[in-house]
Amino acid sequence: MPLLTATSVKKLFGGVVALSNGNLTCESGRITGLLGTNGSGKSTISKIITGVYAKDGGTILYEGREIAYKNPHEAKMDGISMVFQNLSLIPDLTVWQNIALGIEEKKGIFLNNASAVKLAEEIIGELMPSLNVNRRVCDLNPGEQQITEIAKAISVKPKLLIFDEPTAALEQEEVRSLFAYMRKLAKEGVAMIFTSHRLWEVMEICDDIVVFRNGENVGSMDFSKDGKDAEAIVRMITGNTEGIHIAKEYHEIEDVPVLSIENLTYGKYLRNISFQLRQGEVLGIGGLAGQGQNELMLALAGNYPEVSGNIEIHGKKIRLNKPANAIRNGMLLVPGDRQKEGLFTRNSIYYNMIYPKLGLKKQPFFTPEKKYREEAEEICRALSVRAKDIDVDLYTLSGGNQQKIVVGKWLPFDINVLLLADPAKGVDMGAKKDLYDFIMKLVRDKNMSVILYASDNDELISYCDRLLIMYEGEVVSQLTGTEITDDNIVARSMRVQ
Structure with a gap:
């Protein structure tokens, strides 16, 4: 029984x-x-x-x-x-x-x-x-x-x-x-x-x-x-006959640096990290858990005032000592823990879409609500968010639809670098594919640059043009193109190769 x-x-x-x-x-x-x-x-x-x-x-x-x-x-x-x-x-x-x-x-x-x-x-x-x-x-x-x-x-x-x-x-x-x-x-x-x-x-x-x-x-x-x-x-x-495999698209990436990092250091977590991110490139961050990947993403999002190093966007030196600086310079973070870091779940879709704008220095005296609502509705349509309207509270949405809002709130901004910190964690296969399809469309159509950290190697393999492997707070290896395989990621992560 x-x-x-x-x-x-x-x-x-x-x-x-x-x-x-x-x-x-x-x-x-x-x-x-x-x-x-x-x-x-x-x-x-x-x-x-x-x-x-x-x-x-x-x-x-x-x-x-x-x-x-x-x-x-x-x-x-x-x-x-x-x-x-x-x-x-x-x-x-x-x-x-x-x-x-x-x-x-x-x-x-x-x-x-x-x-x-x-x-x-x-x-x-x-x-x-x-x-x-x-x-x-x-x-x-x-x-x-x-x-x-x-x-x-x-x-x-x-x-x-x-x-x-x-x-x-x-x-x-x-x-x-x-x-x-x-x-x-x-x-x-x-x-x-x-x-x-x-x-x-x-x-x-x-x-x-x-x-x-x-x-x-x-x-x-x-x-x-x-x-x-x-x-x-x-x-x-x-409920359909689509396969599970993702055909990786390779495309030429111009040698136009968007982000240049030299000797980025933060306490014991990040040590002398240097790399460049090119226009239209998806740069992956891999390695075993707890090797500084999350700290790197948060440092780039301006979360650590004590971070040191030389950071340039389009050749202009910037300071990433607070999130407002990162946002003003188009370094926008999509966190993996949407409940704690990405959303106000007891507020509406509309509120979550507009709150990042409310902290900007150049705010109109009166909030242009009609414009913002139309913008939020357009983004929800583009991301195929399943909700009755933009006034429903976020906690009533599924996890996949919530994660789409975490991405969608940044779309009205001028994006230089989209920081994806395990963006599909806890998201089902269908919603994950929708999410990445939309982001890759932005990469293609707007020549957008992305830094992606994912705990699932399949995501790194499927979407990254280049992959940096981190170990004990340092970048220790780089994989490009067809080198980005599960065997290579595991071997480099464990310092076998």
Whole structure:
């Protein structure tokens, strides 16, 4: 008998149907991939199972009994735990305190902290041995925070473990460690639901998949019986027959420098970085996680007043000591963490589109609202943003549509360099392709220059003309054209070549 069976589950948010006919089955010891585009209903059904949302119809049977949890803690205490895409951690607490929160043991009248630390060290030791459980969460990088979120979900020893985009902030080596731990849990009889937009991950770790589209499941595949057909999976997800492969376009790039960097240095994170970016070029930044890639993108966006080095745009020396300087000089950042760095999710699309302009020095006395609204509507059409109108709050949009707004807000500006810091993190394959297609059209049509950092090597391979490999805060290697392959990226990143 299956551990959990969801049948004809429905969920409405106002008049919007998020889930119309959700069906899902999980078995002990198996990892089921839950796939679909952003807004397809997969996160909604996961949150209904764990008590974040109440269902509006259908039934969910767990261990043969019907369930309807009031909150995630109630679900967790009954053996169902979830790794949330938007982290549920408390920043001012340590790693071990977050892991033990809600399941504390007592030693007499006091909490048994020694037991909590031991539990945290056991789990973290297998997932990320280098992570000190005494560090505060606010001091961790995104990958370390994600590992803490995963450890928190695992700590209750669940019978059913749901992963909602757990690898979005992780590099490949960290993903491998997670997969090893998941296989161990599967052998112990734990059932798992795994959601990821990285197809290679699904193919590697899952035993079977269920595909959701437009609020209902539209297909399934048991890998042991049906084999692993990537093209068939994508057809189920998108509902069309387009393939998954991206034909890389090579084009001549004129030797016209847009951005020149000499000896860029920032503390222990960036050391004597020098490179040029040419007109119409997509320059990639690669390497293993935590080698200074994010710091480089933030430095170029003016985030660090202490940064030193010679920086020129079109031959003019500039200072990138604050974001306003970067924006005025057309150095515009699209961050990967849209929730924290890119958007005001409780505000409207329109507000998010216009707020970068409101800080400019040359502002009209009265805001030209009609002009700005027309501009925002035109950008939403160009980016195929799925929303009723530009006055809806951003949190009601899918992740892919939210990320389009992060890009779209910069389009009215004069862009010299578009800085893409993992722009497709947590975005489904269809929305990712739309996003990159639009950016590459800007590169072609406007001869725009781009610096792209991506944690997914496939994105670097598909879109970059040239790739710089970083190691311990330095640029240690360069790949160009057909040299940009997964083997070469991994070898250079690990200093093998």
